[in-house]
Amino acid sequence: MEKTTKDRIRLVKVHKSFGTQKVLDGVDLSIPGGSITVILGRSGEGKSVLLKHLIGLLKADQGQVFVDGIDITPMGPHDLNELRRRFGMLFQNGALFDSLNVFENVAFPLKEHSRLSRSEIEKTVIEKLALVGLKDVGKKMPAELSGGMRKRVGLARAIALSPEIILYDEPTTGLDPLMTDSVNNLILEMQKKLKVTSVVISHDIESTFQLADKIAMLHDGKIIEEGPPETFKKTQHPFVKKFLEGRSENEVIL
Amino acid sequence: MDFLNRILGAFGKRIVRAVSGVGDFFLFVASAWGWMLRPPYRFSVLFRQMEFIGVKSIGIIMLVGTFSGAVFSLQTGYAFGLFNAETLVGATVGIALARELAPVFTGLMVVARAGSAMAAELGSMVVTEQVDALHTMAVNPVQYLVVPRLVAAVLMLPLLNAIFLAMGILGSYFVGVYLLNIPEGPFMTQLEYYLDGSDIVQGLIKASIFGFVLVAISTYQGMMTHGGAEGVGRSTTRAVVISSVSILVLDYFLTTWILEFFPKF
16 A cells, blocks of 8 residues: 655546546546645536545545545445544535524534533534634524625534544635635635645636645646646646636637 | 337336336435444434424324315215115224225325425435535434434324324214214214224334335435436425325235234124
């Protein structure tokens, strides 16, 4: 089994198809610990699919996914559950449980996986909500929240158990510029305060350069370019250049 | 030849899909059994489901029960009147309700009320990634979402069945005694004479099994949802149709089986 020291997560030749549609076609990627890695790509390129492989929500048809040097692809449900406790994931629309209020949503992982008392859980929930800049919303139901607030609550829930790795699925999609900025600051702040490893999926170039310690570009099922932002900017790859400049050259790309 | 090939191919594909669908369903049920026995046992979730499936269905079950008993009484009353056997109306309606009508109608009403809601709720949880979120929080969705609903239905359906039966007999009594003027004494004596505990017990067993089946089908349809709001609609429709048909078909086979164990006449 291969061991890596610096990289927390490493994908080796990951393939995934849905029916006849090939989504990932040999993805090789390493995600260094303690920093923010942004995976860029056009909508529908399979970025979320890639992210779901990191936490075992989807299984690769071929290839391996190493987390802290251990291949997670052959893991059964029990080992995966153990693995997932190291992760927190923020879904695109928050994925809050709509039958539970905000407080219960954030308390959910704590009730399931910690032995904290009721008052300790309450304290932790308030603390996590404060960390994402929310207070006095505990009694609200998810349906009463705006998109930005839902993402914040989703983030509070994701960090409830103080995970080591946080996955963000399009954290700024569908938000106005001010909210986008505040969510980006939130991600940076999480990074600084909690010293976690973050993986962000995005197609928003501005946010990417604001956040990333490392950028990887997913196109046609492969990582076509990766590196720190400074070198990524100077890429010679024609597609990446086009993407960064936002040119479609009148091609109709579907 | 090519044309024939294509027809046969398409036909074969449908059969394969149907068979593998049934296989997936049974694997789903098996995994639910497995998760049922494993801790943690989430009693608060179970009680909430018992309230939803059981307590909140009581009103409609009482209403439907009363009128089923009443109309059945009305029909048999006129028919039995042809050969002066009106006093048997109570017994006939009682046995029919206890053995067949109460469990089947209770099952169908719960499908309409709770099965559809389950498929829709679980379906929207799937399409809004709430089920994925459960996975990422290391909580098994079958254990958290399906098991409490299954257990709640198995426990509550017999209770609803009993209420249906009681209200049905009450409805039958009112129509028989007050509307058709069947003398109360013989009506009740015949009812007590012919309606056994075993009739009631087999109804309760049936109701419990119907509860399991309808929740298994509805939650399976919910969990298999894909394709947004349209997918949720499709799952809900399927849940209701497949559950209802399954209850009616299963009822026949359960009855043949039960008649072996509880021979009546």
